[in-house]
Amino acid sequence: MTGYWESRFKNEGAMWKFEPSDSAIRVLRLFKCEKINEILIPGFGYGRNARLFLDNGFKVTGIEISQSAIDLARANGIGCTIHHGSVTSMPFNKEKYEGIFCYAMIHLLNKRERHNFLSSCYKQLIKNGLMVFIVASKEASLFGSGKYLSKDRYEIAKGLKVYFYDSDSVLKEFSNYGMIECKDIEEPVKFVEGEETVKLKFVICKK
Numbered sequence: 001m002t003g004y005w006e007s008r009f010k011n012e013g014a015m016w017k018f019e020p021s022d023s024a025i026r027v028l029r030l031f032k033c034e035k036i037n038e039i040l041i042p043g044f045g046y047g048r049n050a051r052l053f054l055d056n057g058f059k060v061t062g063i064e065i066s067q068s069a070i071d072l073a074r075a076n077g078i079g080c081t082i083h084h085g086s087v088t089s090m091p092f093n094k095e096k097y098e099g100i101f102c103y104a105m106i107h108l109l110n111k112r113e114r115h116n117f118l119s120s121c122y123k124q125l126i127k128n129g130l131m132v133f134i135v136a137s138k139e140a141s142l143f144g145s146g147k148y149l150s151k152d153r154y155e156i157a158k159g160l161k162v163y164f165y166d167s168d169s170v171l172k173e174f175s176n177y178g179m180i181e182c183k184d185i186e187e188p189v190k191f192v193e194g195e196e197t198v199k200l201k202f203v204i205c206k207k
């Protein structure tokens with residue numbers, strides 16, 4: 001997985017530009033309503049979503065596997081702490097966070113890693129804290145494409161393995177971690193004109 005993302009960020013740079021996703025804007029509103037200010041962003045990328053929170057006065061910490069993505073974040077003025085490594089090595093510190101926002105990352109992990117990652121996130125969340133995960137959905141047009149790996153998991157491009165959730169698997173994987181809501185969303189692809197929306201699931205957990 002490191003190789004896939006490292007070479008994409010190295011070759012393509014800030015490939016999704018810097019406009020935050022609609023989901024990040026929704027999460028910002030939610031976190032503000034809940035008076036959440038200190039957050040963790042695992043799968044930080046080069047910070048296109050993190051910047052929204054930083055610009056709104058949040059204290060942000062990231063975790064990112066690709067050094068090239070971290071270099072891009074730095075080159076674009078993002079100065080918050082970003083731990084370089086895999087979420088499978090969490091925790092990187094003893095901090096507890098009021099909120100965790102994870103956009104399009106958990107579905108890149110295998111079953112055991114997803115389970116351990118959720119458990120690690122939950123442990124680093126304060127009581128009453130919120131975690132939001134934006135995850136791949138079986139309703140997405142890419143579901144079933146590429147090489148079949150195991151139930152609902154496909155290698156959709158060389159080195160890019162994705163697990164696609166439905167409402168049953170969301171319930172199964174997130175209900176032990178305080179899941180309070182799961183909704184289907186359609187995320188506009190803002191960086192490509194005329195591109196169709198991507199179907200994802202928006203999962204909220206509360207400790």
Ligand SMILES: C[S@@+](CC[C@H](N)C(=O)[O-])C[C@H]1O[C@@H](n2cnc3c(N)ncnc32)[C@H](O)[C@@H]1O
Nearest residue numbers: 005043044045048064065066086087103104105
């Ligand atoms: C689909 S991208 C989303 C990036 C970012 N959340 C955004 O929306 O701009 C997935 C990100 O997760 C990172 N990533 C993949 N596997 C990871 C892992 N095991 N630990 C930490 N980061 C990982 C990738 O390098 C990439 O930056």
